Amino acid sequence: MRAFVFTDKALGRQAGRFVWLSVNTEKRENASLLGKFPVKVWPSFYVIDPATEKIVLRWTGGATVSQLLHVLDDGEKAARGNTAPGGALAEADRLYAEAKYAEASASYRKALETLKPDAPSYARTVESLLFALSQSGQRDVCAVTARDAYPNLRKSASAANVAGSGLDCALSLKDDDPAKPEMVAALAADAREVVAGPKTSLAADDVSSLFSSLADEREAAKDAPGARKYLEDWAAYLEGEAAKAKTPAERTVFDAHRTSVCLALGQPERVVPALVASEKDFPDDYNPPARLAVAYGAMKKYDEALASSDRAMRLAYGPRKLLVYRGRVDLLTKKGDAAAAKKTLGEMLAYAEALPKEQVSDRTIASIRKQLEAAPN
Amino acid sequence: MRTTHLGAALAAALLAAPAAVAGTSVAPRTVLPFIEDDYPKALALAKAAGKPIFFEAWAPW
Numbered sequence: 001m002r003a004f005v006f007t008d009k010a011l012g013r014q015a016g017r018f019v020w021l022s023v024n025t026e027k028r029e030n031a032s033l034l035g036k037f038p039v040k041v042w043p044s045f046y047v048i049d050p051a052t053e054k055i056v057l058r059w060t061g062g063a064t065v066s067q068l069l070h071v072l073d074d075g076e077k078a079a080r081g082n083t084a085p086g087g088a089l090a091e092a093d094r095l096y097a098e099a100k101y102a103e104a105s106a107s108y109r110k111a112l113e114t115l116k117p118d119a120p121s122y123a124r125t126v127e128s129l130l131f132a133l134s135q136s137g138q139r140d141v142c143a144v145t146a147r148d149a150y151p152n153l154r155k156s157a158s159a160a161n162v163a164g165s166g167l168d169c170a171l172s173l174k175d176d177d178p179a180k181p182e183m184v185a186a187l188a189a190d191a192r193e194v195v196a197g198p199k200t201s202l203a204a205d206d207v208s209s210l211f212s213s214l215a216d217e218r219e220a221a222k223d224a225p226g227a228r229k230y231l232e233d234w235a236a237y238l239e240g241e242a243a244k245a246k247t248p249a250e251r252t253v254f255d256a257h258r259t260s261v262c263l264a265l266g267q268p269e270r271v272v273p274a275l276v277a278s279e280k281d282f283p284d285d286y287n288p289p290a291r292l293a294v295a296y297g298a299m300k301k302y303d304e305a306l307a308s309s310d311r312a313m314r315l316a317y318g319p320r321k322l323l324v325y326r327g328r329v330d331l332l333t334k335k336g337d338a339a340a341a342k343k344t345l346g347e348m349l350a351y352a353e354a355l356p357k358e359q360v361s362d363r364t365i366a367s368i369r370k371q372l373e374a375a376p377n
Numbered sequence: 378m379r380t381t382h383l384g385a386a387l388a389a390a391l392l393a394a395p396a397a398v399a400g401t402s403v404a405p406r407t408v409l410p411f412i413e414d415d416y417p418k419a420l421a422l423a424k425a426a427g428k429p430i431f432f433e434a435w436a437p438w
Contacts (some may be wrong), residue, residue, distance in 0.1 A: 006407040006408065007407055008408065010409035011408050011409060012409070014409070015378070015408070015409055015410055018414070018428055018429055018431035018432075019419050019422045019426065019429075019432065020409045020410055020411045020412065020429055020430075020431050021411065021416060021419035021431065022411040022413050022414070022416070022433045022435065023416070023434050023435070024413075024414055024430065024435060024436065025434050025435065025436045026437060029414065033416050037432065037434070038380075040438070042435060042436045043435045043436075044434045044436060045431065045433055045435060046430075046431075046432040046434070047429050047431060047432070048423075048429060048430040050423035050429065050430055051424070053420070055432075072431070079429035104382050160383055256438060287437065287438055317422070318436075320436065335438050347421060367434045372391070
């Protein structure tokens with residue numbers, strides 16, 4: 001989003017419509033703001049009415065420019081108390097903004113009954129509904145909704161997300177659910193159509209997630225070669241997108257998924273050159289050395305991995321630093337250095353306990369403590 | 378829009394969080410006049426101008 005969408009000239013014309021605020025949720029000074037506007041998915045976008053300081057519209061995850069323009073239109077209307085194009089949609093947006101997903105999904109479904117597929121809010125409504133259904137555990141309705149909406153959206157920016165969200169919901173149905181095989185088959189076919197077609201108008205994270213879902217689907221079907229084929233295609237897609245990047249900032253956004261897919265393929269060495277380049281381009285960013293630590297660890301090169309972890313630890317801050325600690329504990333454990341692993345766990349616990357409460361859950365702290373107590377000396 | 382669907386072990390190894398490919402700790406040149414990490418300032422400006430706030434929550438990963 002930051003590297004691609006907010007740099008698009010088409011958005012420049014929107015500048016005067018809102019006051020634009022960007023909040024780094026890792027920073028300690030933003031912790032109290034997160035108490036007021038909780039963030040559970042990154043990135044998240046809220047439209048806030050300054051008079052009431054309430055969220056009137058919420059969008060979670062990445063978006064393309066065209067999707068974002070619809071969000072801006074509907075958000076502006078919602079902030080003005082203009083409930084068009086229908087009371088149910090405004091009500092749904094309000095409930096969704098409050099993270100009342102079960103209630104929001106009921107209102108979104110009501111809104112969809114009156115929205116024609118070519119209405120400006122249709123795609124956004126379907127995507128928000130799918131997220132609300134998934135979050136409220138209504139996996140069966142999620143799969144059916146995605147299957148039914150996909151034909152209306154197959155040529156839109158929402159195609160990848162609708163097919164992928166639907167497929168994830170279908171895959172998570174219980175195995176004895178009689179509807180499962182048909183749902184999985186239909187949504188996997190939709191997902192295959194998206195990855196086989198032109199992808200230029202789709203958000204890269206949606207496409208990337210789709211390859212992941214298709215690999216999961218093959219794995220669930222006990223088709224190991226089929227699953228591997230999608231992992232290969234996924235890696236090739238990400239490497240191709242990274243090669244097209246015009247700037248190092250655009251290229252480095254693919255590092256996270258490239259790391260995960262190369263690990264899944266059992267080829268951690270494949271991502272190392274990209275991560276080394278990112279660390280060189282962005283020497284203040286903890287992410288490249290943190291990912292290098294994981295990749296070298298998977299290659300059993302523990303000394304390089306720990307040196308990378310050291311560099312990441314010096315740069316990391318906020319709640320995500322816990323992931324660097326966790327990675328280090330794993331490395332030390334695999335290396336067979338139980339004493340150092342335990343010492344790191346102790347440091348991790350102290351760090352977690354010192355974080356503002358808005359940035360770390362009691363559950364996370366309890367789990368670190370439990371791990372520390374169980375750790376061998 | 379949705380969380381990335383990956384195996385738990387993989388997700389832990391990933392060092393990326395729930396959502397997206399598209400996040401970076403590097404601040405690229407944006408075409409929008411974002412105020413960084415200053416909600417009181419954004420709120421005051423929004424009240425004065427009668428405009429809603431567009432709030433982007435991000436994290437460096």
